[in-house]
Amino acid sequence: MNAKQIRAAIVGSTGYGGVELIRLLESHPYVTVTSVISSSSAGAPIADGYPHLTEIRTDLLDDVDVGLIRDKADVVFLATPHGVSMKLASQFLEAGLKVIDLSGDFRLKSGDAYKQWYKHEPADPALVERAVYGLSEVYGEQVKTTDFVSNPGCFTTTSLLGLYPAVKAGWIDPNSIIIDAKSGVSGAGRGLNLSSHYSEINENFKAYKLNRHQHTPEIEQVLSEAAGRPVVTTFTTHLVPMTRGIMATMYATLTEKRSDAEIVELYRQFYEGRKFVRVRPAGHWPATKEVYGTNYCDIGFSVDERTGRLTIISVTDNLVKGAAGQAIQNLNLLMGWDETLGLQFTPVYP
Amino acid sequence: MNAKQIRAAIVGSTGYGGVELIRLLESHPYVTVTSVISSSSAGAPIADGYPHLTEIRTDLLDDVDVGLIRDKADVVFLATPHGVSMKLASQFLEAGLKVIDLSGDFRLKSGDAYKQWYKHEPADPALVERAVYGLSEVYGEQVKTTDFVSNPGCFTTTSLLGLYPAVKAGWIDPNSIIIDAKSGVSGAGRGLNLSSHYSEINENFKAYKLNRHQHTPEIEQVLSEAAGRPVVTTFTTHLVPMTRGIMATMYATLTEKRSDAEIVELYRQFYEGRKFVRVRPAGHWPATKEVYGTNYCDIGFSVDERTGRLTIISVTDNLVKGAAGQAIQNLNLLMGWDETLGLQFTPVYP
Amino acid sequence: MNAKQIRAAIVGSTGYGGVELIRLLESHPYVTVTSVISSSSAGAPIADGYPHLTEIRTDLLDDVDVGLIRDKADVVFLATPHGVSMKLASQFLEAGLKVIDLSGDFRLKSGDAYKQWYKHEPADPALVERAVYGLSEVYGEQVKTTDFVSNPGCFTTTSLLGLYPAVKAGWIDPNSIIIDAKSGVSGAGRGLNLSSHYSEINENFKAYKLNRHQHTPEIEQVLSEAAGRPVVTTFTTHLVPMTRGIMATMYATLTEKRSDAEIVELYRQFYEGRKFVRVRPAGHWPATKEVYGTNYCDIGFSVDERTGRLTIISVTDNLVKGAAGQAIQNLNLLMGWDETLGLQFTPVYP
Amino acid sequence: MNAKQIRAAIVGSTGYGGVELIRLLESHPYVTVTSVISSSSAGAPIADGYPHLTEIRTDLLDDVDVGLIRDKADVVFLATPHGVSMKLASQFLEAGLKVIDLSGDFRLKSGDAYKQWYKHEPADPALVERAVYGLSEVYGEQVKTTDFVSNPGCFTTTSLLGLYPAVKAGWIDPNSIIIDAKSGVSGAGRGLNLSSHYSEINENFKAYKLNRHQHTPEIEQVLSEAAGRPVVTTFTTHLVPMTRGIMATMYATLTEKRSDAEIVELYRQFYEGRKFVRVRPAGHWPATKEVYGTNYCDIGFSVDERTGRLTIISVTDNLVKGAAGQAIQNLNLLMGWDETLGLQFTPVYP
Structure with missing residues (x-):
C-alpha cells in the first residue's frame, strides 16, 4: 500500500x-x-x-x-x-x-x-x-484546510459556477437574476414516490416547488457573499424525462454593455487551471449529455443587445459534479492531492 | 351529407x-x-x-x-x-x-x-x-370574418396565452418578460437532422437558438399590441427528450403586489367560456402530459413576494394547440361553428 | 336521453x-x-x-x-x-x-x-x-349472450390474436410455440414499486417472471381449445422503457410449407369484418406506436424457409385493446351494438 | 514512455x-x-x-x-x-x-x-x-498469435457468449435455437435515417430485418463449429427506445433434463478466469443497464420443466463489449497484456 x-x-x-x-x-x-x-x-x-x-x-x-x-x-x-x-x-x-x-x-x-x-x-x-462549504472551484482554498466539508447541492453547484464570476466582477445586477433549472429524475433518489414513477414522468415535463425549493437560500448565500450585499433570486426547478443531468438557464441584466467574447474571457480567467469547468466558446452552449458520467461543469453564454440581458447555460451530471464527484474532488483538496484524481473520466457519449 | x-x-x-x-x-x-x-x-x-x-x-x-x-x-x-x-x-x-x-x-x-x-x-x-392571425382565444372575433388564417407558432401560442391577460391588464411590466420555453422533438418535424437523431437527444437536454428564434418577433408583435407600446422579450428554447409537448416558464415583474388568487381570477375572467384554456387553481402547475393529444392550453401561476415577480407556467401539445388543433379551431370559428367541434378529446394519460 | x-x-x-x-x-x-x-x-x-x-x-x-x-x-x-x-x-x-x-x-x-x-x-x-371470456374477435358470439364478461389480460390478447388462426387451422405445431413478449411500463399500474421507478427503467431493458407469468395458463387454455388438445408454451415477458404498448414476437414450427402470402390470407379471412385487427401485408411488421391510444391489434408475419418456422409479430396498446378498450368492445357486443362504438380513434402518431 | x-x-x-x-x-x-x-x-x-x-x-x-x-x-x-x-x-x-x-x-x-x-x-x-475472429472469451488463444483481428458484431457477441458453452457441451439441441434480440438505437450509428429519427423511435418498439439480419450467418458459423455440424437458427432483431444496450433472449430445447444450478455451474466453469463474463445465480437475470458503459456480458438462465426448454438471457453494452471494448480486449490479448487493461469500468448506474 x-x-x-x-x-x-x-x-x-x-x-x-x-x-x-x-x-x-x-x-x-x-x-x-x-x-x-x-x-x-x-x-x-x-x-x-x-x-x-x-x-x-x-x-x-x-x-x-x-x-x-x-x-x-x-x-x-x-x-x-x-x-x-x-x-x-x-x-x-x-x-x-x-x-x-x-x-x-x-x-x-x-x-x-x-x-x-x-x-x-x-x-x-x-x-x-x-463546516467548509465545498464549492470546489470557489472555496477550494478553505477546503484544503478543513476536516469537515459540507458538499453543495446539485442545483446550487450548477447555478453558482455559472453565475459566480459575473456577479463577483459586478458585470450583472445580482438582484435581476432568474434561474430556470431542469433536472433528470435521479436527483429525486431511489425512494418510491409518484413523482418518480415511470409512467408519470416519461414523455412528460413538469415544474415543481416554484419559489419554494430548498436550494434557493443556498444559492443566495453565496451570491450575496460574491456581491457584497444581500441578493434574492427567482429559482425554478423542472423535472426532465431523463435519468442524469442538470441544466440551469440563467438570466441577468448586464450592468454595462458586454460582448459574448468578453464574458467568455472573464470566465476563462476565473476558472484558469480548474479542469472541471469547461467554458465554451462564444455561440456554443453545452447539453447535459456532454458531461454524462463525469465531474465536468460546462458553461456557455449569450448576450442579447436588444434587451441588455445575459443568458448563461450551465450543465452538470447531478450525481457527479452535483454530488459524489464534487465530494471526491473535495476529498482530494482536503488531502492535498491533485483535485482531478480518480475523476478523469471521458463523458459517456452517446 | x-x-x-x-x-x-x-x-x-x-x-x-x-x-x-x-x-x-x-x-x-x-x-x-x-x-x-x-x-x-x-x-x-x-x-x-x-x-x-x-x-x-x-x-x-x-x-x-x-x-x-x-x-x-x-x-x-x-x-x-x-x-x-x-x-x-x-x-x-x-x-x-x-x-x-x-x-x-x-x-x-x-x-x-x-x-x-x-x-x-x-x-x-x-x-x-x-391574413388574420389565428390566436383563437385572443383574435377569435376577427377569425370569424375571414377566409384566410395565419395560424400561430407552437411556442408563440403557448407563451402568449400565458402572458396576454396579465399584459393587457397592466399587471406585469412587459419589458421585464423572460420566456424560458421547452419543447418535445416533434416540433422539429420529420426532416432528418442530427438534432433530432435519437441517440443525440435521448437522455439529453439542450438549449438552442438563444436570442435568435424566429418566434420571438411573433411574440413581441402581440405583446406590443396588448401593452400598447413596443415590447422586447428574452426568449429561449430548449429541446426535451420527449416527442410531444411544450412548456413555457415565464417570468415578469408585477407592477403592483398581487396574490396568486387574484391572478387566477384575472385569467379565469379573461378566458371565460373558452373551453381550451384551463386555468389551474393557485399552487397547481400543469405538466405537459396533462394536455397530451388535445387542444388544451393549461396555465398555472406563482407569485413570489420576496422578488416581486410572477412566474407563469403554460403548456400545450405542440402538434395540437400548437399547430393542427388550433388550425381546426380556427376553421370552426371561420365557419361559424362551435370552436370545440371535432376537438373534444380527453388527454391520453398516462 | x-x-x-x-x-x-x-x-x-x-x-x-x-x-x-x-x-x-x-x-x-x-x-x-x-x-x-x-x-x-x-x-x-x-x-x-x-x-x-x-x-x-x-x-x-x-x-x-x-x-x-x-x-x-x-x-x-x-x-x-x-x-x-x-x-x-x-x-x-x-x-x-x-x-x-x-x-x-x-x-x-x-x-x-x-x-x-x-x-x-x-x-x-x-x-x-x-363468466364469458371476452377475447372479442374469438368469443364475440358468446359475449353477446352474457351479462358477465371476464376481460382477457394484455399479454394474452396480444399473443392469442396473433396465434389463434394458425393454431385453429393446424398450420403450426402448437407445442412448438414460443412467445417473447415486451410491454411498456403502464402495464404494471400506478402502484409504487422499484420496478417502475423511473431511474431504474429508463435507458434499461429487462426480462421478468421467466416461465412464471400468470398469463401463461390463460394463453394455454385458449390455445388448447383451438388445437383440440393440451398445449404448453414458453412465455417470456420483458419491460420496455416506454409507457404504452405491447409486442409479442412469436415463433412456431410450420406443419407444412407455407408462404407469407398464404398466412396473410388465412388471417384476413379469419378476421374479416373485424375492424380492430389489422393484418399487415407480407413483409411488413407493425410497431407498437402504430396502435397508440387505440383498440387496434396489428399483426405481421415472416416465414423462414431455412428453419421451417413462422414468426408472428402482434402489437396492441396494453391499456386499450389490452384492457379498457376491449372491455368497452365487449360492452358493445353484450348490448348488441356495433363493436366499434366509441372506439374509433386514429392512433396518436408520432 | x-x-x-x-x-x-x-x-x-x-x-x-x-x-x-x-x-x-x-x-x-x-x-x-x-x-x-x-x-x-x-x-x-x-x-x-x-x-x-x-x-x-x-x-x-x-x-x-x-x-x-x-x-x-x-x-x-x-x-x-x-x-x-x-x-x-x-x-x-x-x-x-x-x-x-x-x-x-x-x-x-x-x-x-x-x-x-x-x-x-x-x-x-x-x-x-x-483474420482471426475476435470473440475474446472463445477464440482468445488465436487472437494472441495474430496481427489482424476481425471483431465480432454486437448481436453476435451477445448471443454467442450466451449460447456457446451449452452448445459445446451438447446440452441443447443447436437446431432448436431461437434468438430474440433487442438493441438500443446507437447500434444503428450516427448516419441519419428515419429509423433512428427521435419521434419515430421514442415511446415505440419495433422489429426489423426478420430472418434477414446479416449477423445470422456469423452466429451460425460459430454455433456450427461448436456443435460440430451445420446449424441454422431463427434470429430476430428489435429496436428498443434507449441509446445503449443489447439483450438476447434465447430459447433452446434441452437434450437432457437439467437444473438451473447445473447450467450456472457449466457456464461458470467455461468462463472461469474471464472477468468480463458474469454468470448470474439461478433465478437472476441481468438487465441491460447493469452493464452500461462497460465491457461486461452478463448471463442468466431459466429452465422450464413443463416444456423442456432452456431460456438464456445475455446482455451487453453494444458499443463496448459489442464493439469498441471487445476491440481493445483483443488488442490486449494480441499484445500479450492482461485482457482487462483500460477496461475496468464500473457500470454507470442509474
Whole structure:
C-alpha cells in the first residue's frame, strides 16, 4: 500500500449518491472503500440491490456503527438525508474521521433560513460554523484546510459556477437574476414516490416547488457573499424525462454593455487551471449529455443587445459534479492531492 | 351529407403537422378530408409512410395541383414550410378556397422583421395584411370574418396565452418578460437532422437558438399590441427528450403586489367560456402530459413576494394547440361553428 | 336521453385501467359514466390525482357501495386487482348489473391453475363458469349472450390474436410455440414499486417472471381449445422503457410449407369484418406506436424457409385493446351494438 | 514512455464506434491515440462534432492516408462500414501495422455467405483466411498469435457468449435455437435515417430485418463449429427506445433434463478466469443497464420443466463489449497484456 492510501466508508450506500461514490472511488488510485453502510439493508450483499456491482463489490453492507467504522476508515462520506447527517457528523468528527457530508444540513450558515426552507430544526451552530462549504472551484482554498466539508447541492453547484464570476466582477445586477433549472429524475433518489414513477414522468415535463425549493437560500448565500450585499433570486426547478443531468438557464441584466467574447474571457480567467469547468466558446452552449458520467461543469453564454440581458447555460451530471464527484474532488483538496484524481473520466457519449 | 358538411385538403400531409390534421379531422362531424397532398410522395398510399393509418386512409397522395384541389375541396390547410406557403396561399385564395396556413409566412406584419428573423424575402404585403392571425382565444372575433388564417407558432401560442391577460391588464411590466420555453422533438418535424437523431437527444437536454428564434418577433408583435407600446422579450428554447409537448416558464415583474388568487381570477375572467384554456387553481402547475393529444392550453401561476415577480407556467401539445388543433379551431370559428367541434378529446394519460 | 343510453360505473377509477375507461367512455355515444369509484380516495375529486381530467370530470370519487351503485348504474367495470374482483362481481351481478371484470379472477376455468399461478384461492366455481371470456374477435358470439364478461389480460390478447388462426387451422405445431413478449411500463399500474421507478427503467431493458407469468395458463387454455388438445408454451415477458404498448414476437414450427402470402390470407379471412385487427401485408411488421391510444391489434408475419418456422409479430396498446378498450368492445357486443362504438380513434402518431 | 507504450490510430473516428474507442482508450495505461481519422471531416477539430470531447481531445481529424498513419501509429482500428474496411485492411497490414477491424468484412469465412447476406462482393479470400475472429472469451488463444483481428458484431457477441458453452457441451439441441434480440438505437450509428429519427423511435418498439439480419450467418458459423455440424437458427432483431444496450433472449430445447444450478455451474466453469463474463445465480437475470458503459456480458438462465426448454438471457453494452471494448480486449490479448487493461469500468448506474 502506497503511503498515500486512505480508507473510506460510505454511509447511505444504497442510495443513488452512495452507489455513485462507490462507482467513482473504484477508479481512485489512493482511496479504498472499506465499508459500505446502510442502516436499512445491513448484512446483505450490496449487489443484491444493485446487480451492476456483481463481482465488483462482494462485501456485505455494514450497519451504522461509529466504533466499527472508526476502525475501518479514515474518511466517511455521509450520503444520508437531511436531518440524519446532522446526527452522524459530530460523532464521526469526534471519532477523529474526516467527514464529507452530502446533505443540506450544514450548507446554510443561518439556522433560521434552514428552519424556514427545510421545515426542520437546524444542526448545532458550532458544527455548522466548522463546516467548509465545498464549492470546489470557489472555496477550494478553505477546503484544503478543513476536516469537515459540507458538499453543495446539485442545483446550487450548477447555478453558482455559472453565475459566480459575473456577479463577483459586478458585470450583472445580482438582484435581476432568474434561474430556470431542469433536472433528470435521479436527483429525486431511489425512494418510491409518484413523482418518480415511470409512467408519470416519461414523455412528460413538469415544474415543481416554484419559489419554494430548498436550494434557493443556498444559492443566495453565496451570491450575496460574491456581491457584497444581500441578493434574492427567482429559482425554478423542472423535472426532465431523463435519468442524469442538470441544466440551469440563467438570466441577468448586464450592468454595462458586454460582448459574448468578453464574458467568455472573464470566465476563462476565473476558472484558469480548474479542469472541471469547461467554458465554451462564444455561440456554443453545452447539453447535459456532454458531461454524462463525469465531474465536468460546462458553461456557455449569450448576450442579447436588444434587451441588455445575459443568458448563461450551465450543465452538470447531478450525481457527479452535483454530488459524489464534487465530494471526491473535495476529498482530494482536503488531502492535498491533485483535485482531478480518480475523476478523469471521458463523458459517456452517446 | 349534412348541409354543414365541407371538404378539406391538406397540403404537406406527410409532415407531422399534416398527419396530425388527418388524425383530428377523422373525428370532425362536419369535415371530410378529400385530398391529402404531398409534392414529394404523390401517387403513393399515405399509409406507406405512416402505417398507423393502415385501413383508416387508403387513398393515394395527390400532387400540389391547384386546379384539381379546387374541384375536390372547400378549404385548404397549408402544412408547408415557410417560403412554400407564401407561393401557394394566393393561388388557393384566388381559386376561391378558404386557406389556413400553418407556416410562419403570414404571421409577422412587418416585412423587415420577417426578413431579419427568417432570412428569407417576405410574402406580398397585401396578402400579409389580409391574413388574420389565428390566436383563437385572443383574435377569435376577427377569425370569424375571414377566409384566410395565419395560424400561430407552437411556442408563440403557448407563451402568449400565458402572458396576454396579465399584459393587457397592466399587471406585469412587459419589458421585464423572460420566456424560458421547452419543447418535445416533434416540433422539429420529420426532416432528418442530427438534432433530432435519437441517440443525440435521448437522455439529453439542450438549449438552442438563444436570442435568435424566429418566434420571438411573433411574440413581441402581440405583446406590443396588448401593452400598447413596443415590447422586447428574452426568449429561449430548449429541446426535451420527449416527442410531444411544450412548456413555457415565464417570468415578469408585477407592477403592483398581487396574490396568486387574484391572478387566477384575472385569467379565469379573461378566458371565460373558452373551453381550451384551463386555468389551474393557485399552487397547481400543469405538466405537459396533462394536455397530451388535445387542444388544451393549461396555465398555472406563482407569485413570489420576496422578488416581486410572477412566474407563469403554460403548456400545450405542440402538434395540437400548437399547430393542427388550433388550425381546426380556427376553421370552426371561420365557419361559424362551435370552436370545440371535432376537438373534444380527453388527454391520453398516462 | 336516447333509448339506447346506459349508465356505467367504474370501480378502481384511480388505477391506469380505470382512468383509461374514463377517457374512452367520454367519446361513447351511448354510455354515460355516472360513478367513478375508489375505495382509497373516496370523497376527493378525481382530478386531484389526475389533473389531466380538470374541467372534464369534476365529480367526486364514490366509495365501493353496491346499493348506491345499483341506483346509479346499469353496468359496472371492475378495474380492480385480482382477489378483489372475485368479492365484488357476485354482489353486482346479484344486484342486477352487468359486470365486466378486467382482473384475472375469472379467466382461468381451472381453479387449480388459478391457485398455482396466482398464489391465491380461486373464485367460486359457479361464477367462474358463468363468466364469458371476452377475447372479442374469438368469443364475440358468446359475449353477446352474457351479462358477465371476464376481460382477457394484455399479454394474452396480444399473443392469442396473433396465434389463434394458425393454431385453429393446424398450420403450426402448437407445442412448438414460443412467445417473447415486451410491454411498456403502464402495464404494471400506478402502484409504487422499484420496478417502475423511473431511474431504474429508463435507458434499461429487462426480462421478468421467466416461465412464471400468470398469463401463461390463460394463453394455454385458449390455445388448447383451438388445437383440440393440451398445449404448453414458453412465455417470456420483458419491460420496455416506454409507457404504452405491447409486442409479442412469436415463433412456431410450420406443419407444412407455407408462404407469407398464404398466412396473410388465412388471417384476413379469419378476421374479416373485424375492424380492430389489422393484418399487415407480407413483409411488413407493425410497431407498437402504430396502435397508440387505440383498440387496434396489428399483426405481421415472416416465414423462414431455412428453419421451417413462422414468426408472428402482434402489437396492441396494453391499456386499450389490452384492457379498457376491449372491455368497452365487449360492452358493445353484450348490448348488441356495433363493436366499434366509441372506439374509433386514429392512433396518436408520432 | 514505458517500453510497453504503443500508438493507436482510429479510422472512422466520427462514428459512434470510433468515438467510443476514443473514450475507452483515454483510460488505457499503455495506449496513446495519436491519430483520429475521418475522411469526411478531415482538418476539423474532433470536438466540433463531439463537444463532450472539449479540452479532452483538441487535435484535428486526419484524412485516411496510409503513409501518414504508418508513421504515427503501431495499431489501427477500423471503425468503418463494411465494404470500406476490406479496402483499407490490406494496406495497413502491408504497411506493417496491426489491424483490428470492427466491420463485418472479415467475419464470414464463406464468401458466398458474405455475398448473400451483405449484398456486396466479399473481401480477398486470403485476407479473410488470415483474420482471426475476435470473440475474446472463445477464440482468445488465436487472437494472441495474430496481427489482424476481425471483431465480432454486437448481436453476435451477445448471443454467442450466451449460447456457446451449452452448445459445446451438447446440452441443447443447436437446431432448436431461437434468438430474440433487442438493441438500443446507437447500434444503428450516427448516419441519419428515419429509423433512428427521435419521434419515430421514442415511446415505440419495433422489429426489423426478420430472418434477414446479416449477423445470422456469423452466429451460425460459430454455433456450427461448436456443435460440430451445420446449424441454422431463427434470429430476430428489435429496436428498443434507449441509446445503449443489447439483450438476447434465447430459447433452446434441452437434450437432457437439467437444473438451473447445473447450467450456472457449466457456464461458470467455461468462463472461469474471464472477468468480463458474469454468470448470474439461478433465478437472476441481468438487465441491460447493469452493464452500461462497460465491457461486461452478463448471463442468466431459466429452465422450464413443463416444456423442456432452456431460456438464456445475455446482455451487453453494444458499443463496448459489442464493439469498441471487445476491440481493445483483443488488442490486449494480441499484445500479450492482461485482457482487462483500460477496461475496468464500473457500470454507470442509474
